[in-house]
Amino acid sequence: MPDKKVTVLDVQQAKDEGRKLTMLTAYDYPFGQLVDLAGIDIVLVGDSLGMVVMGLDGTVEVTMEDMIHHIAAAKRGIKNALIVGDMPFMSYNTSIREAIHNAGRLMKEGGCDVVKLEGGVDFAETIEAIVKAGIPVQGHIGLTPQTASALGGFKTQGRDAESARQLIEDAKALEAAGCFSLILEAVPSEVAKILAQAVRIPVIGIGAGPHVDGQVLVTHDLLGLFDKFVPKFVKQYTQIRSVILEALEAYRDEVREGVFPAAEHSFAISEQALAELKKSLGE
Numbered sequence: 001m002p003d004k005k006v007t008v009l010d011v012q013q014a015k016d017e018g019r020k021l022t023m024l025t026a027y028d029y030p031f032g033q034l035v036d037l038a039g040i041d042i043v044l045v046g047d048s049l050g051m052v053v054m055g056l057d058g059t060v061e062v063t064m065e066d067m068i069h070h071i072a073a074a075k076r077g078i079k080n081a082l083i084v085g086d087m088p089f090m091s092y093n094t095s096i097r098e099a100i101h102n103a104g105r106l107m108k109e110g111g112c113d114v115v116k117l118e119g120g121v122d123f124a125e126t127i128e129a130i131v132k133a134g135i136p137v138q139g140h141i142g143l144t145p146q147t148a149s150a151l152g153g154f155k156t157q158g159r160d161a162e163s164a165r166q167l168i169e170d171a172k173a174l175e176a177a178g179c180f181s182l183i184l185e186a187v188p189s190e191v192a193k194i195l196a197q198a199v200r201i202p203v204i205g206i207g208a209g210p211h212v213d214g215q216v217l218v219t220h221d222l223l224g225l226f227d228k229f230v231p232k233f234v235k236q237y238t239q240i241r242s243v244i245l246e247a248l249e250a251y252r253d254e255v256r257e258g259v260f261p262a263a264e265h266s267f268a269i270s271e272q273a274l275a276e277l278k279k280s281l282g283e
């Protein structure tokens with residue numbers, strides 16, 4: 001993408017021109033800045049926040065206030081990337097009116113460019129209403145972590161012909177409802193390929209193989225910063241935890257040994273001022 005703000009039109013153009021889209025998560029200013037500096041097209045302030053930043057067991061407990069706080073923080077570091085704000089569990093499930101209200105809050109108070117929500121054909125009406133209100137929506141189908149317990153756990157979806165066909169129907173329904181793009185999570189590569197070809201809008205995969213229009217990962221997973229588990233679809237590009245730990249332990253040791261702070265980290269006072277001070281203290 002060129003060095004300018006990415007829009008939903010650029011995202012569509014990427015698929016039309018056969019360019020793969022890149023998307024990563026960020027939840028605060030430094031990571032927003034780094035992901036943006038790396039030239040990633042789309043930054044997702046995802047509700048994975050609950051697990052990788054807040055230390056919760058899942059995403060269900062994440063609130064609108066948590067999302068607004070973190071979208072606003074990440075946004076301060078982002079210049080170009082399209083910013084996606086994730087709608088937390090139960091912020092769009094109870095009524096269409098509430099869904100529009102909450103999507104609007106993520107945009108107005110958090111500052112995201114678009115919102116994302118989980119669900120297939122059952123949420124088409126809600127998505128259509130949010131889009132009509134002027135808020136672009138990214139869909140999320142396949143493994144939907146907010147409703148993982150209803151799916152029987154964090155399991156690959158669309159493994160039999162009937163559920164794969166349903167996923168393709170979901171994708172078509174979300175496209176018809178006005179989604180500008182879809183996230184497709186934990187689905188066999190061949191099913192993802194058929195699905196991505198069945199819709200015009202870009203399909204961004206996570207655990208959906210290489211034949212989709214782009215890829216998304218949780219940044220803390222690819223950096224090796226999240227300690228609890230590594231999903232099969234994650235490639236760890238580094239083990240940043242050990243780098244950080246080494247630096248923290250070096251600091252601990254240097255403070256204990258009196259090595260830090262050295263002269264270059266300390267402030268000086270003139271000899272004259274020091275002499276006056278000592279005199280005034282009667283030394």
Ligand code: KIV
Nearest residue numbers: 025046047048183206
């Ligand atoms: O919240 C999140 O980070 C997500 C990704 C897994 C796509 O929804």
